[in-house]
Amino acid sequence: MELKNDLLLRTAKGEITERPPVWLMRQAGRILPQYRALRGKLSGFKELVETPHLAAEVTIQPIDELDVDAAIIFSDILVIPEAMGLEYQLIEKKGPWFPETIHSMKDIDKLVSGAEAAVQLEYVYEALRITKRELAGRVPLIGFSGAPWTLLSYMVEGSGSKTFSKAKKFLYTQPEAAHALLDKLSDTIIVYLKNKINAGADLIQIFDSWAGILSPEQYKEFSLPYIRKICAAIDEAPITVFAKGAWFVLEELNDLPCNVLGLDWNTTPEFARERLGKDRVVQGNLDPCILYSPLENIKEKTLDMVNRFGGKQIVNLGHGVYPDTPLDGVKCFVDTVKSI
Amino acid sequence: MELKNDLLLRTAKGEITERPPVWLMRQAGRILPQYRALRGKLSGFKELVETPHLAAEVTIQPIDELDVDAAIIFSDILVIPEAMGLEYQLIEKKGPWFPETIHSMKDIDKLVSGAEAAVQLEYVYEALRITKRELAGRVPLIGFSGAPWTLLSYMVEGSGSKTFSKAKKFLYTQPEAAHALLDKLSDTIIVYLKNKINAGADLIQIFDSWAGILSPEQYKEFSLPYIRKICAAIDEAPITVFAKGAWFVLEELNDLPCNVLGLDWNTTPEFARERLGKDRVVQGNLDPCILYSPLENIKEKTLDMVNRFGGKQIVNLGHGVYPDTPLDGVKCFVDTVKSI
Numbered sequence: 001m002e003l004k005n006d007l008l009l010r011t012a013k014g015e016i017t018e019r020p021p022v023w024l025m026r027q028a029g030r031i032l033p034q035y036r037a038l039r040g041k042l043s044g045f046k047e048l049v050e051t052p053h054l055a056a057e058v059t060i061q062p063i064d065e066l067d068v069d070a071a072i073i074f075s076d077i078l079v080i081p082e083a084m085g086l087e088y089q090l091i092e093k094k095g096p097w098f099p100e101t102i103h104s105m106k107d108i109d110k111l112v113s114g115a116e117a118a119v120q121l122e123y124v125y126e127a128l129r130i131t132k133r134e135l136a137g138r139v140p141l142i143g144f145s146g147a148p149w150t151l152l153s154y155m156v157e158g159s160g161s162k163t164f165s166k167a168k169k170f171l172y173t174q175p176e177a178a179h180a181l182l183d184k185l186s187d188t189i190i191v192y193l194k195n196k197i198n199a200g201a202d203l204i205q206i207f208d209s210w211a212g213i214l215s216p217e218q219y220k221e222f223s224l225p226y227i228r229k230i231c232a233a234i235d236e237a238p239i240t241v242f243a244k245g246a247w248f249v250l251e252e253l254n255d256l257p258c259n260v261l262g263l264d265w266n267t268t269p270e271f272a273r274e275r276l277g278k279d280r281v282v283q284g285n286l287d288p289c290i291l292y293s294p295l296e297n298i299k300e301k302t303l304d305m306v307n308r309f310g311g312k313q314i315v316n317l318g319h320g321v322y323p324d325t326p327l328d329g330v331k332c333f334v335d336t337v338k339s340i
Numbered sequence: 341m342e343l344k345n346d347l348l349l350r351t352a353k354g355e356i357t358e359r360p361p362v363w364l365m366r367q368a369g370r371i372l373p374q375y376r377a378l379r380g381k382l383s384g385f386k387e388l389v390e391t392p393h394l395a396a397e398v399t400i401q402p403i404d405e406l407d408v409d410a411a412i413i414f415s416d417i418l419v420i421p422e423a424m425g426l427e428y429q430l431i432e433k434k435g436p437w438f439p440e441t442i443h444s445m446k447d448i449d450k451l452v453s454g455a456e457a458a459v460q461l462e463y464v465y466e467a468l469r470i471t472k473r474e475l476a477g478r479v480p481l482i483g484f485s486g487a488p489w490t491l492l493s494y495m496v497e498g499s500g501s502k503t504f505s506k507a508k509k510f511l512y513t514q515p516e517a518a519h520a521l522l523d524k525l526s527d528t529i530i531v532y533l534k535n536k537i538n539a540g541a542d543l544i545q546i547f548d549s550w551a552g553i554l555s556p557e558q559y560k561e562f563s564l565p566y567i568r569k570i571c572a573a574i575d576e577a578p579i580t581v582f583a584k585g586a587w588f589v590l591e592e593l594n595d596l597p598c599n600v601l602g603l604d605w606n607t608t609p610e611f612a613r614e615r616l617g618k619d620r621v622v623q624g625n626l627d628p629c630i631l632y633s634p635l636e637n638i639k640e641k642t643l644d645m646v647n648r649f650g651g652k653q654i655v656n657l658g659h660g661v662y663p664d665t666p667l668d669g670v671k672c673f674v675d676t677v678k679s680i
Contacts, residue, residue: 160502162500162502163628163659163662165628165629165632165662165664168627168629168632169629169632171629172629172630172632172633172637173632173633173634212606215605215606215627215630216606216608218627245606247587247588247606248587248606248607248608248611265555266552266555266556266585266587266588267588268556268588271588287508287555287558288503288505289505289508289509289511289512290512290555292505292508292509292512292513293512293513294513297512319503322503322505324505
């Protein structure tokens with residue numbers, strides 16, 4: 001089905017468009033009353049992730065409510081470790097938790113990978129197919145995956161962490177096992193993303209949420225090559241790479257065979273453009289906390305950011321929208337971009 | 341009393357020294373068996389902070405055990421909010437927690453500040469006097485404070501946080517109240533640090549631990565001016581400013597009237613030297629997780645870092661040493677620097 005609004009895809013491919021597209025990371029979530037109402041009826045977050053028609057419903061909610069230029073499939077980056085054999089739980093108000101974690105090569109040998117792992121995520125592909133059908137071409141649908149390093153960090157650490165020191169220790173003390181795990185993750189992610197594209201994803205985003213915890217040297221050894229491998233393997237759809245906190249390898253990220261680079265809110269447009277050039281398509285990067293401020297300020301800061309990037313931008317926040325953000329602030333952000 | 345080892349002070353003042361001085365942030369703590377033995381006998385962390393002869397004892401432990409070139413007084417940055425009227429607790433394995441937090445100007449009006457607040461921290465000054473006496477000139481003694489923004493972030497958020505979104509929301513929605521609180525904090529910190537110097541501190545370090553959570557614009561409005569005010573008010577001892585994650589304002593930090601800039605492990609020596617020049621004295625910045633790796637690797641990475649900074653460096657980690665770091669790794673780091 002032809003897209004009625006293909007601003008996101010044209011911008012991602014480097015075309016000059018009538019205005020920049022806009023969407024928000026975590027737009028399908030607690031900021032929406034519709035989401036909270038549905039979520040309240042369910043046993044948990046995973047029920048929502050694993051039930052295709054419900055995942056599709058919450059994916060479409062922000063299109064109806066906010067009229068953003070893209071939908072992003074409601075899911076979780078940790079479905080990949082689970083499909084590989086490492087079950088996870090989501091503890092309310094605490095975040096993800098893995099009852100078993102990776103300690104050594106022996107644990108890694110036990111994990112399935114590639115097509116054998118990806119085939120277990122049929123519920124994700126079904127959610128994409130339903131969403132695609134129900135969107136009926138209104139906006140493009142984004143599929144996503146965690147980056148190999150970010151997924152490894154949870155599989156070794158077992159939960160979120162301020163320092164991810166266990167995961168980093170694993171890289172320093174068992175580098176061969178780390179590379180073996182990153183290989184298995186990459187192989188799985190490649191099949192998973194191809195399946196997502198087959199099921200309807202128009203663009204792929206790779207989230208390297210814990211990029212910023214690594215030293216530049218570790219990032220170049222344990223993260224970049226695997227993102228590169230994934231980007232190189234996928235030519236069926238444009239790709240956005242969002243490596244949060246990875247300002248220190250911005251030039252190296254710029255060399256990836258991907259279409260768009262996501263930026264966090266610490267990165268000024270000037271710093272980014274100096275390193276990336278004026279033709280690199282970027283995504284981001286308003287401080288999500290600006291949406292708490294008065295509407296006049298949201299409008300001013302949004303326009304200022306767009307102006308300073310000087311085009312070739314998919315407008316977004318520099319991080320996922322925070323759950324308690326006022327809906328008025330979110331709408332002001334979206335409407336400001338749409339008025340350009 | 342004259343110092344037998346004044347490498348730290350001479351380096352901080354910009355002198356060329358026979359080798360770089362070395363110490364570790366959080367060197368007085370769980371990495372040492374002596375610390376764990378003492379801590380096990382006490383009711384809690386705060387008992388240790390608030391009992392001068394015990395705080396002095398753990399301050400000196402790493403001098404005995406590791407033979408580092410500086411002692412840093414064992415204390416906590418949150419003694420300042422408490423002295424101003426906001427009591428805190430330290431919950432085991434969870435971190436700091438404030439039963440009451442700052443919501444508005446009314447809450448800020450109730451806080452005491454300046455000398456009236458600083459006078460309540462007599463137990464800290466007494467710990468410094470005892471330490472100074474017991475050190476008997478072996479190495480310089482560092483006193484420290486949290487930066488105003490970092491202290492505000494805890495006072496508003498009420499605890500640690502991945503996003504500090506409440507604290508940032510406060511800046512965006514109540515900027516005048518935020519500035520009033522930052523003023524009160526700065527006034528208190530200035531008196532507090534002068535008292536610490538009077539009690540024996542030879543050098544002062546200001547920790548802006550949550551610098552990296554702010555946007556460049558917010559950092560310039562809500563943090564930098566207050567650190568500048570503190571630096572300008574103190575000329576009795578050299579000052580180190582460590583703004584963790586503040587790579588995006590490195591040039592602005594370089595303009596502060598302070599002696600040393602601390603750097604985190606994301607910052608390569610090349611990035612730092614390009615922005616700071618070759619004459620700025622820096623402190624840092626080995627990735628703390630390197631100390632988990634084999635000794636040969638610790639040695640190599642430490643020497644490589646020192647070499648790349650090219651002098652004018654107080655060698656340290658890019659963050660506090662993690663509690664489960666092997667003592668052998670810590671000693672290898674220290675001994676490597678001392679062999680230069």
